[in-house]
Every structure is written in structure tokens, then in C-alpha cells.
Amino acid sequence: MNSTPEADWLNLLIGLLQGGQLQLLRVLDALGLARHVHGQPAWPWAHRLSGENLVIDLGQARSLAWTLVFVALVVLALMLALLWRRPRFYFLALVPMLLIAAPWPEPQVVLVPATPTSFQSSPTGFTAASIAKGRVLYQQNCVACHGADGKGEGPLAASLAVWPPDLSGPLLWRRADGDLLWRILHGTRDAQQGGEPTMPRFAGKLDEADAWALLDYMKAQGAGQSLRALGSWPQPIGLPDMAVRCGSHPPRLLASWRGQRVRIVAGGAAPAEDPRLVTVLLRPPSGSEAPAADCVADSAAAWEALALITGTDRLAGTHFIADRDGWLRARGEPGKAGWSDDDLLCRSERASAATGQGAAPPADGLGALIARMDAQPVRFVKGGFIH
Ligand code: HEC
Numbered sequence: 001m002n003s004t005p006e007a008d009w010l011n012l013l014i015g016l017l018q019g020g021q022l023q024l025l026r027v028l029d030a031l032g033l034a035r036h037v038h039g040q041p042a043w044p045w046a047h048r049l050s051g052e053n054l055v056i057d058l059g060q061a062r063s064l065a066w067t068l069v070f071v072a073l074v075v076l077a078l079m080l081a082l083l084w085r086r087p088r089f090y091f092l093a094l095v096p097m098l099l100i101a102a103p104w105p106e107p108q109v110v111l112v113p114a115t116p117t118s119f120q121s122s123p124t125g126f127t128a129a130s131i132a133k134g135r136v137l138y139q140q141n142c143v144a145c146h147g148a149d150g151k152g153e154g155p156l157a158a159s160l161a162v163w164p165p166d167l168s169g170p171l172l173w174r175r176a177d178g179d180l181l182w183r184i185l186h187g188t189r190d191a192q193q194g195g196e197p198t199m200p201r202f203a204g205k206l207d208e209a210d211a212w213a214l215l216d217y218m219k220a221q222g223a224g225q226s227l228r229a230l231g232s233w234p235q236p237i238g239l240p241d242m243a244v245r246c247g248s249h250p251p252r253l254l255a256s257w258r259g260q261r262v263r264i265v266a267g268g269a270a271p272a273e274d275p276r277l278v279t280v281l282l283r284p285p286s287g288s289e290a291p292a293a294d295c296v297a298d299s300a301a302a303w304e305a306l307a308l309i310t311g312t313d314r315l316a317g318t319h320f321i322a323d324r325d326g327w328l329r330a331r332g333e334p335g336k337a338g339w340s341d342d343d344l345l346c347r348s349e350r351a352s353a354a355t356g357q358g359a360a361p362p363a364d365g366l367g368a369l370i371a372r373m374d375a376q377p378v379r380f381v382k383g384g385f386i387h
Contacts, residue, residue: 007379009065010054010055010058010061011379013051013054013061013064013065013068014051014054014055016068017049017050017051018051020049021043021048021049021119022119025041025043025119026041028044029041035116037116038116038117038120038181038185038208038211039120039123039208040117040120041119042116042117043114043115043116043117043118043119044116045114046113046114047111047112047114048112048114048118048119049110049111050110050111050112052112052174053109053110053112054109054110057109060106060109060110061105062103063103063104063105064105064110066102066103067102067104067105070098070099070101070102071102073094074094074095074098074099077091077092077094077095077098078091078092078095114179115178115179115182115183115186116182117178117179117181117182118176118178118179118182119176119178120177120178120181121177121178122177122212122215122216123212124209124212124213124216125241125253125255126216126219126238126240126241127216127240127241127242128240128242128299128301128302128304128305129301130212130213130216130217131213131216131217131220131240131301131304131305131308132217132301132304132305133210133213134213134214134215134217134218134220135304135308137206137210137213137214137217138214138217138218138221141202141206142154142214144156145157145160145164145199146164146167147164149168149225150166150167150168150218150221150222151166151167151168151225152164152165152166152167161190161198162190162198164199167218167221167222168221168222168225168226168229169222169226170234170235172215172218172219172222172235173219173235173236177215180215181208181211181212181215183199184202184206184211184214184215185201185202185203185206185208185211186201186203187199187200187201187202217308219237220237220305220308220309221308222235223237223308223309223311223328224307224308224309224310224311224312225311226311227309227310227311227345228311232345232346232347233328233345233346236327236328236346236378237309237327237328237346238322238326238327238328239254239262239264239320239322239326239327239328240302240305240306240309241253241254241255242254242282242297242299242301242302243297243298243299244280244296244297245295245296245297245298246294246295246296247294254280254297255326257278258324258325258326259324260277260278260324261276261277261278261321261323261324261370261373262277262278262279262280262321262322262326263277263278263279263280263319263320263321263322264280264282264297264306264319264320264321264322265279265282265293265319266282266284266303266306266315266316266317266318266320267282267283267284267315267316267317268316268317269292269293270292270293270294271319273294274366276366276367276370277370278295279293279294279295280293280295280296280297281293281295281296281297282296282297282299282302282303282306283296283297283298283303284303284315284316285303285304303315306318306320309328310331314334316334317333317334317335318331318332318333318334319331319332320332321369321370321373323373323374323377323378324374324377325377325378327346327378328345328346329344329345329346329347329373329378330343330344330345330346330373331343331345338365338366339365339366339368339369340365340369341365341368341369341372343369344369344372344373346378347372347376
């Protein structure tokens, strides 16, 4: 989202940490050295390098970046010492000097506790069907403590030693998905009160596919709650995937258009085709009229998922725009003609500061919106990793 030189090197550093650890896990797995837990290779250590603290603590991030440079120099010196006999002594003497001179960051900032599933990612593809499955499981297993709206005010909440957190806030976006999965399946313990269980474990009752579906549902629900409370989506939310039929072609998943912008029109008649977007008409669950668009999605689950993400039970007439990466960026409310800057619900802080105050609405609202969306792609940091 923002592109200051500082953000660029920090993005690069966080990307390197994440990529490096993922590759390490893949290599361990390829060598048969990684156990498989919940369907994917398990992280074998109790800690991992993390980006979440680095985003906050730039000084430590800088130390870590320099330390990586020093370590690279150490590797180079060792290689030269191997290859080049005569000055070998000097190269070897450089190694301890470099290691001492490196500005090692504080371990407690760079290392965070890991779970075996820390590096696992969701296999669901954030489909409408998965969100619908999560909804049922949530009602059955979680609502008593976490409440229907996820704010932690279920009927059992007051009787617990620890109050359940607000799942509609940034929590789900702060944690790595794999860590959330682990907590749902294995419960949580209180660090302060001698490791007493705070949330029960669900492994045995639910499997990993259930837990991934629950995460999809909770994210969709959190987005809807944010929109109701704040009027925006402060945490990026994807467009739920659904099957789409265009003309007489066989149905294909919306995700297969990734790389193009997508406009979803919930009910009614689709507006004129626009070459800048793929337009999909989402038919209402009870709708029987003939589809008035080239591309149509006929999915009650998708209707429900978008209603949840928008925090409304009156979705008919709402338009949505997703960007080329599949993030939901803008919503046009029912009955509103044209697009304006206010419809951009997922934006960067810098962008909102940069909008001109009192500027006249541009003639082509949609064009202006698209230009902004493209110029400011979502930089999504989750669990300290950029996604
Ligand atoms: C008996 C009450 C109870 C039930 C049932 C329950 N939770 Fe929790 N949940 C809690 C409490 C209490 C916490 C806070 C734990 C803590 O911070 O130590 C929590 C925390 C969480 C968190 C945040 C974990 C984190 O990383 O901080 C998630 C996610 C979560 N619950 C999901 C679920 C899901 C999904 C279900 C249903 C499958 C569920 N919970 C069922 C009580 C419950």
C-alpha cells in the first residue's frame, strides 16, 4: 500500500524471512524430515522468525537487516577461504570479526513462539461454500462463548476465567492463519495464570477442514462487523469464490479471472458491460427471473457470504468491485447511481490522507476508483507476513 523507501526494504526483509522459513520447511519435507500435522508439513521448532514485531520496531528491523548482510559476508569469506589457499588465513580471521561486529537484534523481538501449523495456509480458497460451512459449525460450537456477532459476548462468556476476545477486530488479521488453526483445534492456555486452559480444544470433534472453514466464516463476519461499526474494511477481505457461468460455456470459478478486476452485481439487472471489469450478476437465492447478463452466478452461499461481509440482510442492488488480486475494494450501495471515492472501503492510510478535500467529483467515478485501486494495491501483512 505505501511505497516509501523504508517500507520497501522492510517488505523485502519480511518477505525474505517468510520465504526463507517456508523454503526450509519444504526442504525438510522433501528430505522426509518433517512430520505432517493436520494435513501439511509441521514446523519442527518452538519458535520462528517473525515480521510482526519488526513492522513496529524499525530499529530492530534495521539491526536484523544488517546482521543478514554480515552473515552473507561470513558465508562469502568462508567460500573464498575454501577456494583460495594463499590468503585463506585472512579470510578465516574475518569471520569472527564480522560475527562480532554484526548488530545482532534482540532475540525476543525477532523470535516469537511458533505452533506446528504456523506456516500452514488455508486450502479452502475462501469459497462461499466454505464460509457457509463455517457458519453452521460456528453456530454449533462457538456461539455460546464468542456470541453471534463474534464480539465475545455469548451467554457463557461471563462465566469464563478469561473473556473471549473480539473476533471482529484486527485479531484474526494479526495472527498467522496456521496459528489460529492450532488454537481452534488445540485450545488456548493462559500464560499468566499458570497455563490454565482458557478455550477448550476442538480436535477430535472438528477436523482441520472444519477449522479452516471456521476461519473463513469468522473473517467474513469480522469484515461485516467492521463495516457496520467503522464504515470501512480496515482489514483486507477477499471476494468469496463462486462458480460463474458465462453464456453457454461450462461454469468456472471466479478465481480463474484473477488478474482482472471483477464487478459483482447482487440481483436486479446488470449494468452495461465495461471492458475494464468482468461483470458477474449474482442471482438472489429466491430469484426466478431470467438472468439479464452474460456472466451469472447462481449461488445462495455466495449471496449469504456477501451479505455477511457487508453486514447487511438487504443485499439486493449492491455492487462490489474486487481488484486484480481478488481483494474486495469497493461497494456501491443499492440505488446509488455511479461511483465515488466514498465507495472505496479498503484503502491505505496514506491514500486517504492524500485525497484532495472538497475536490469536485470526477466525471467518470468508476474510472477514478479503478485508477486509485490499481495505484494502491493492498499490502497485506498478516501474522507478520506479507501476503
Ligand atoms: C467455552 C468457551 C469457548 C468456546 C466454546 C470457544 N471459544 Fe474461542 N475463545 C474462548 C476464550 C476464553 C478465548 C481467549 C483465550 C485466551 O486469550 O487465552 C478464545 C479465543 C479464541 C480465538 C483467538 C485465539 C488467539 O489467537 O488469540 C479464536 C480464533 C477462537 N477462540 C475461535 C473459536 C472457535 C472457532 C470456536 C468454535 C469452534 C471457539 N473459539 C469456541 C472461549 C471459547
